[in-house]
Amino acid sequence: MNEDAGGPNGPGPGEVWKLKLYIAGQTPRSVAALRNLRRIAEDHLCGRYQVEVIDLLENPQLAKGDQILAVPTLVKDLPLPVRKIIGDLSNTEKVLVGLDLRPA
Amino acid sequence: MAEALQKVPTGIHGFDEVTGGGLPKGRVSLVAGSAGSGKTVFAMSFLVNGAEQYGEPGLFVSFEESSEDLEVNFASQGFDLQALEEQGLVELDHIRIERSEMEETGEYDLEGLFVRLGAEIDAIGAKRVVLDTIEVLFSAFNDEVIIRAEIKRLFRWLADRGVTAIVTGESGQGEITRHGLEEYVADFVVVLNHLVSDETATRRLRIVKYRGSAHGTNEYSFLIDEKGVSVLPISSLGLRHSAPTRRVSWGIDALDEMFGGEGVYQGSSVLISGTAGTGKSTIAAGFVDAACRRGEKALYFAFEESPQQIVRNMRSVGIDLQRWLDSGLLRIHAERPQNAGLEMHLVRMNREVDEFGPSVAVVDPITNLTSIGTYSTIRGMLTRMIDALKSREVTTVFTSLTSGNERLETTDVGVSSLMDTWLLVRNLEVDGRRTRGVYVLKSRGTAHSNEVREFRLSADGIELAESVPAARAFGSGMGQTV
Numbered sequence: 275m276n277e278d279a280g281g282p283n284g285p286g287p288g289e290v291w292k293l294k295l296y297i298a299g300q301t302p303r304s305v306a307a308l309r310n311l312r313r314i315a316e317d318h319l320c321g322r323y324q325v326e327v328i329d330l331l332e333n334p335q336l337a338k339g340d341q342i343l344a345v346p347t348l349v350k351d352l353p354l355p356v357r358k359i360i361g362d363l364s365n366t367e368k369v370l371v372g373l374d375l376r377p378a
Numbered sequence: 379m380a381e382a383l384q385k386v387p388t389g390i391h392g393f394d395e396v397t398g399g400g401l402p403k404g405r406v407s408l409v410a411g412s413a414g415s416g417k418t419v420f421a422m423s424f425l426v427n428g429a430e431q432y433g434e435p436g437l438f439v440s441f442e443e444s445s446e447d448l449e450v451n452f453a454s455q456g457f458d459l460q461a462l463e464e465q466g467l468v469e470l471d472h473i474r475i476e477r478s479e480m481e482e483t484g485e486y487d488l489e490g491l492f493v494r495l496g497a498e499i500d501a502i503g504a505k506r507v508v509l510d511t512i513e514v515l516f517s518a519f520n521d522e523v524i525i526r527a528e529i530k531r532l533f534r535w536l537a538d539r540g541v542t543a544i545v546t547g548e549s550g551q552g553e554i555t556r557h558g559l560e561e562y563v564a565d566f567v568v569v570l571n572h573l574v575s576d577e578t579a580t581r582r583l584r585i586v587k588y589r590g591s592a593h594g595t596n597e598y599s600f601l602i603d604e605k606g607v608s609v610l611p612i613s614s615l616g617l618r619h620s621a622p623t624r625r626v627s628w629g630i631d632a633l634d635e636m637f638g639g640e641g642v643y644q645g646s647s648v649l650i651s652g653t654a655g656t657g658k659s660t661i662a663a664g665f666v667d668a669a670c671r672r673g674e675k676a677l678y679f680a681f682e683e684s685p686q687q688i689v690r691n692m693r694s695v696g697i698d699l700q701r702w703l704d705s706g707l708l709r710i711h712a713e714r715p716q717n718a719g720l721e722m723h724l725v726r727m728n729r730e731v732d733e734f735g736p737s738v739a740v741v742d743p744i745t746n747l748t749s750i751g752t753y754s755t756i757r758g759m760l761t762r763m764i765d766a767l768k769s770r771e772v773t774t775v776f777t778s779l780t781s782g783n784e785r786l787e788t789t790d791v792g793v794s795s796l797m798d799t800w801l802l803v804r805n806l807e808v809d810g811r812r813t814r815g816v817y818v819l820k821s822r823g824t825a826h827s828n829e830v831r832e833f834r835l836s837a838d839g840i841e842l843a844e845s846v847p848a849a850r851a852f853g854s855g856m857g858q859t860v
Binding site: 334355361 | 471473474475476479480481482483484485486487488489490491492493494496497515518519
């Protein structure tokens with residue numbers, strides 16, 4: 275495995291990205307967000323990530339815990355600090371900043 | 379055919395009168411005002427009253443204060459939010475937005491907020507919803523276009539769910555709210571104000587918009603204290619009160635005699651004026667005592683003495699007020715005039731009258747109010763007070779201190795024209811002896827004596843002697859005959 279795969283701020287050895295993607299139903303926007311997320315994760319996280327997709331229409335009570343108002347919202351629980359990325363994740367550069375894979 | 383606008387009572391004292399029944403049912407209303415103007419208290423009162431008085435569960439969503447803070451803060455207002463939450467009548471939710479940990483990329487909407495509110499509304503079957511204050515969304519998110527569209531959608535969504543909602547908004551420079559929330563609220567907008575002048579605070583509210591409903595356009599004074607929010611409805615009064623023919627006794631036969639043997643009309647306003655130490659308060663206390671003896675309720679507004687002091691002093695002239703306090707027929711509301719602005723006094727007095735429902739009242743003395751207002755503002759306040767009392771048929775005695783260097787037959791605050799009956803007490807010299815004299819200067823609609831009667835205060839009470847022959851009497855210190 276190429277150590278530079280994730281760029282200068284790519285994952286260190288043993289690090290795993292724990293991600294949650296909040297959506298509200300299978301809207302074109304949530305489909306786009308999931309597609310964008312998978313692409314970015316494959317390109318920059320080299321398989322070392324877990325994504326949990328949470329549909330608030332099925333589990334409305336989960337909106338409270340992470341204070342989710344906007345959907346789609348991607349929450350990076352690990353590595354710390356916790357960050358939220360709102361929107362369909364169409365801007366790869368901003369997503370990378372949000373995932374701490376690029377300096378802001 | 380268009381359906382008539384239905385209204386939901388807020389339970390806020392006076393506000394439902396001003397609005398002809400409360401807020402528009404199933405709509406979103408905007409409560410705007412600057413920081414500290416009372417928006418949150420107003421909104422919470424609407425919610426708690428709904429739960430307690432009308433059996434309508436309510437959801438309070440705070441974007442600023444935590445639920446714990448709200449519980450603590452409102453405990454001082456007499457609201458037991460925790461108990462209401464346990465009963466499932468009120469749900470508090472704190473939505474906390476950390477701007478710093480967010481990044482925005484691409485399109486989004488606020489469906490998460492909708493889902494959350496929807497679940498909470500369903501959980502308790504909420505009929506009332508408060509969002510305090512939704513404007514936080516503008517600073518939480520970058521894309522103002524999305525936020526505006528979503529707030530508009532949220533208000534429609536709330537209406538579709540059939541809940542009656544209040545959203546609060548911060549006043550902006552020259553705008554009703556900083557972010558123009560009023561553009562999205564079609565039906566009802568009220569603006570709260572908090573002014574401080576001469577170190578006394580006055581709160582006012584103004585209904586800017588009430589679609590489909592007649593409403594007063596005046597500014598109304600309101601009060602926030604341990605009893606919640608009270609609004610003083612003014613324009614609903616005026617010269618429309620009835621004119622009862624029943625008479626109310628003074629409790630002193632000789633004084634009743636001066637009014638054709640029957641006393642004054644019920645619901646009339648009576649002024650007792652005179653210089654210091656002439657017995658104005660004593661006559662007023664006698665009037666109160668007589669009402670309580672008849673089993674009627676009496677309310678005494680004291681602006682000079684504490685309740686204990688009044689009771690003690692009146693006991694020395696044989697009037698026992700303590701027993702009426704004990705039996706609950708008498709209530710003494712004692713307050714320094716300086717404790718509040720005129721408006722606030724008026725709101726408080728109005729509420730006391732509403733709550734206690736007295737048949738007679740005393741305001742002792744009105745002249746002490748000059749320390750907090752000009753003659754014209756006091757006159758305005760008394761006009762409103764008298765209107766309120768008359769509409770409830772409360773017979774009210776006002777005492778007024780005349781200072782020595784003014785003409786006796788003028789009052790310091792120039793309110794005599796507001797009064798139906800004017801009784802003047804003064805010091806007299808009769809046969810070289812100092813005594814007190816009382817006479818009726820005017821009494822609308824009743825035959826009254828034109829005599830000057832000497833009256834004495836003793837441990838047995840007030841006693842009126844025979845009339846004083848003019849030739850023998852001289853006004854004390856005034857150098858004029860009566």
